[in-house]
Amino acid sequence: MNRSVAEKEYEVNYYEIDYKERLLITSLVNYFGDIATKHSENVGGGLSYSRKNGVAWVLYKWNIDIKHYPEYGQKIRVRTNACSFRKFYGYRTFEVFDKEDNMIAKANSIWLLIDTNKRKILRITEDMYKIFGLTEKDNKPLLIKNVKLPKKFTIEKSFNVRYSDIDTNKHVNNVKYIDWILETIPLNIILEYNIKHINITYEKEALYGEKIKIFTELKKQDEGYISLHKIIDNNGKELSVIEAIWDANEK
Template identity: 90%
Template sequence: MNRSIAEKEYEVNYYEIDYEERLLITSLVNYFGDIATKHSQDLGGGLSYSKKNGVAWVLYKWDIDIEQYPRYGQKVRVRTNACSFRKFYGYRTFEVLDQEDNVIAKANSIWLLIDINKRKILRITKDMYKIFGLTENDNKPLPIKNVKLPEKFTIEKSFNVRYSDIDTNRHVNNVKYIDWIVETIPLDIILKYTIKHINITYEKEALYGEKIKIFTELKKQDGNYVSLHKIIDDNGKELSVIEAIWHSNEI
């Protein structure tokens, strides 16, 4: 058995779709988070292990491409591979397959192992190599480009971090950042365009009760839109930078 690979079937539920009955991008990323957590849990390195050992995996970067969003009632299989470790970084890939085995979405991700109590990054432990069946030779990184932000932003919104935004690591769940940036996009673009690519870097965790601010810049490009986002906390510290590419629904 290849311990580094896991797969799970999902059926698209009504509460996971948009007005056109397509899976929301936030629901898709929740699938990724779910299968990654289940993978760790099944191998003995899940939530109870994390609590006992005072460690947790947190996301550092996402690079997600969506060829096609599944629709309401459709079944898909999500496959993940914890493919390599390198010093402080864990690399994990994802694929979404439809019922004809077509890959309709894929993602690369970079994770960091942290000390929950000290909130500090840890070097990947020997335990983690053993749990996922990897060796120190499994060290190939997944390249994810850095988001280049504009000098000025034309859209600005603020949000308060709610209790419902918090995950098991006691900070804002990574999917909430996608929710936040979508709220800064004009409705006519949301209704006519769909995110087909998203690149996210998480620089600093956001906590319950904080007030965060999002700066957004939109630019038209080859009939589509590119949105660039900077998220900061109430002290002005950068929490995340995000680039999303929106394709027209008519294409």
């Protein structure tokens, strides 16, 4: 058994879809978070281990490509592979398959192990190598490009961090940042286009009660748009930078 790989089947529920009856991108990323957590639980490095040892995995970068959004009631398989560790970084891939075994989405991700008491980054521990069945030779990094932001933004919106935004690490769940940027996109683009690619870097955690501000810039491109986003806290510190590529809805 390959301890670094896990797979789970999901059925697309009504509360996970948009008006087109297709899976929301936030629901898909929630599947990724769920299977990653389930994987950790299966191999003995889950929530109880994290509480006992005062550690947690936090997301640093996403690079997600979506070929096709599944529809309401469809069943899909999500596979994840904790493929390598390198110093402070954990690298994990995701693949999504439909019932005909066609790959409909994939993602690369980079994670950091933190001390939950000191809120500091830790070097990957020997325990983690053993838990996921990896060795120090499994050290190939996943390269995710940096988001290049524009000099000016034309859209700006503010939010207060709510209790429902907080996860088990006591900070804003990574999926909420996608929710936030979607609120800055004009409705006609939301209705007529889908996100086919999204690249996210999380630079600083956001906590309950903070006021955050999102800056968004849209650029027309071929048959779609590129949206660029910067999220800052009330002290002006950068929390996240995001790039999304939008294509016309599937027929």
